[in-house]
Amino acid sequence: xxxxxxxxxxxxxxxxxxxxxxxxxxxxxxxxxxxxxxxxxxxxxxxxxxxxxxxxxxxxxxxxxxxxxxxxxxxxxxxxxxxxxxxxxxxxxxxxxxxxxxxxxxxxxxxxxxx
Ligand SMILES: [Zn+2]
Numbered sequence: 001x002x003x004x005x006x007x008x009x010x011x012x013x014x015x016x017x018x019x020x021x022x023x024x025x026x027x028x029x030x031x032x033x034x035x036x037x038x039x040x041x042x043x044x045x046x047x048x049x050x051x052x053x054x055x056x057x058x059x060x061x062x063x064x065x066x067x068x069x070x071x072x073x074x075x076x077x078x079x080x081x082x083x084x085x086x087x088x089x090x091x092x093x094x095x096x097x098x099x100x101x102x103x104x105x106x107x108x109x110x111x112x113x114x115x
Contacts, residue, residue, distance in 0.1 A: 010079070012039050012072070017079035031079060038072045 007018040010031035017031025030036040045065045052058050 010035050012036075012076075014073070015076050015079055016083055017076075018083060034075060035079075038068065038075065041068055042072075 006021045008021070008024045008029075009015075010017040010019065011029040012031075012035040015031060015035050017035065019028060019031045028036075030039070042065065045061055045068065049058060049061050049065070052061060
């Protein structure tokens with residue numbers, strides 16, 4: 001049986017993440033549960049803003065929306081790095097496999113690594 005390598009792009013706007021044909025066949029349209037959740041929450045916030053007649057609540061909802069968009073952008077950056085890593089370490093291109101590099105000092109400090 002021929003292996004299927006086709007990958008689908010995440011439905012969340014701006015997300016570079018991909019997901020497998022198997023996930024697509026199962027009805028998924030996002031690269032991760034987080035992307036699915038972000039999209040659902042953004043829709044929910046837009047609906048709440050549209051239905052709101054309370055200016056105080058609108059300020060909070062707008063701030064919540066802005067914060068979630070920032071979080072979404074950061075998560076997209078993370079997914080881009082994971083995609084880069086996935087392609088580089090793909091089993092299809094064993095010659096391109098990279099070896100893990102030692103953590104740079106600030107990262108090692110943050111992770112509590114001694115030495
Ligand atoms: Zn995604």
